[in-house]
Amino acid sequence: MVALGVARWDSGRITEALDLAATAVREATERPYETTYFSPHLRLASALVYVRRLDEATAITNSVESSRRP
8 A cells, every 4th residue: 555655646646645645544543553653643644744734734643642642
């Protein structure tokens, strides 16, 4: 899925690439995984910022921050 998303991004099909990234984030968070330096949510937020979809990026970032608060 990552390679397909990158191919879409590189070919200018940014909306499709972001849709694939959102699907990957949903799938990644549905399964338990070890904590790593990679956050699929923040990677998606970064891509959204890049294409100036700031409201969506802010919502994702806020949801990650609120889920980490005790």
